[in-house]
Amino acid sequence: MFSVDLTGKVTLVTGAGRGIGQAIAQGLARSGARVAVNDIDATSAAAVAASLGDTARAYPADVADPDAVVQMIAQIHDEMGGPDMVVNNAGIEYKTPILETPVSEWQRTLDVNLSASFYTSQAAGLIMRDAGGGVIVNIASIAGHNIPLPNRASYVASKAGLIGFTKECAREFAAFNIRVNAICPGVIETEMTTASRSNPAQIEKWLADIPQGRLGKPEDVVGLVLYLCSDGALYLTGQAINVDGGKVML
Numbered sequence: 317m318f319s320v321d322l323t324g325k326v327t328l329v330t331g332a333g334r335g336i337g338q339a340i341a342q343g344l345a346r347s348g349a350r351v352a353v354n355d356i357d358a359t360s361a362a363a364v365a366a367s368l369g370d371t372a373r374a375y376p377a378d379v380a381d382p383d384a385v386v387q388m389i390a391q392i393h394d395e396m397g398g399p400d401m402v403v404n405n406a407g408i409e410y411k412t413p414i415l416e417t418p419v420s421e422w423q424r425t426l427d428v429n430l431s432a433s434f435y436t437s438q439a440a441g442l443i444m445r446d447a448g449g450g451v452i453v454n455i456a457s458i459a460g461h462n463i464p465l466p467n468r469a470s471y472v473a474s475k476a477g478l479i480g481f482t483k484e485c486a487r488e489f490a491a492f493n494i495r496v497n498a499i500c501p502g503v504i505e506t507e508m509t510t511a512s513r514s515n516p517a518q519i520e521k522w523l524a525d526i527p528q529g530r531l532g533k534p535e536d537v538v539g540l541v542l543y544l545c546s547d548g549a550l551y552l553t554g555q556a557i558n559v560d561g562g563k564v565m566l
């Protein structure tokens with residue numbers, strides 16, 4: 317399994333109670349990082365942290381709540397040090413046509429998928445600036461690249477916004493030696509895609525568009541996160557990199 321040396325680095329992973337976030341937390345722990353495991357679901361955050369060993373701790377919080385984020389990052393700083401790295405992974409998706417989308421659903425999607433990254437980047441960015449550097453990785457989506465994703469306007473808007481925020485954040489934070497990049501996964505086998513994956517016609521349609529001929533697994537996203545967190549990526553910032561079996565080539 318791919319790993320890098322992140323010994324001693326304190327890393328916050330949001331939405332790490334399952335799926336891609338859990339796999340990222342496992343990869344970081346395998347690479348020697350001490351992982352702050354966030355999730356809105358306190359039980360799954362605690363279970364993942366416990367599975368990673370003594371150096372990981374659970375920090376349950378709703379990352380869409382700016383005050384909760386500030387408090388969580390202050391608590392991580394006090395209890396673990398850092399954070400040296402933040403992986404903004406928490407995300408939600410609704411499948412609703414625009415004409416039927418309640419404002420609350422639109423707002424919640426933007427709050428969790430986009431605004432939360434601003435909240436963590438600001439709170440952790442202050443600490444990283446004072447510490448002389450850091451790394452932020454935003455888990456966006458190929459949905460942010462203008463590919464068709466019917467009935468998911470709020471999700472598409474949030475991920476396109478996250479790619480835009482990533483670039484601007486990278487520009488501002490470069491002066492503080494903080495690198496900021498986004499990863500854009502394609503279709504990954506997690507609970508988020510369970511409903512769509514139960515439809516064989518949908519799977520066939522997806523596969524027809526994926527040169528590597530398979531859907532992704534959570535572990536497929538991990539290697540790039542580790543690389544972006546490592547010193548191998550010291551000259552890499554402001555990028556949105558697809559991990560999608562070749563589905564989207566820009």
Ligand SMILES: NC(=O)c1ccc[n+]([C@@H]2O[C@H](COP(=O)([O-])OP(=O)(O)OC[C@H]3O[C@@H](n4cnc5c(N)ncnc54)[C@H](O)[C@@H]3O)[C@@H](O)[C@H]2O)c1
Pocket residue numbers: 330331332333334335336337354355356357360377378379380405406407408428455456457458500501502503504505506507508509
């Ligand atoms: N699965 C895919 O095909 C796919 C593709 C592209 C991008 N992504 C992105 O990858 C990320 C992870 O997706 P996944 O497939 O693992 O999803 P998932 O639904 O399996 O897991 C998401 C996790 O985030 C947590 N979460 C949700 N809202 C939260 C909040 N407000 N605060 C804290 N935690 C919260 C959930 O409790 C859950 O544990 C998301 O940002 C998603 O948009 C997924």
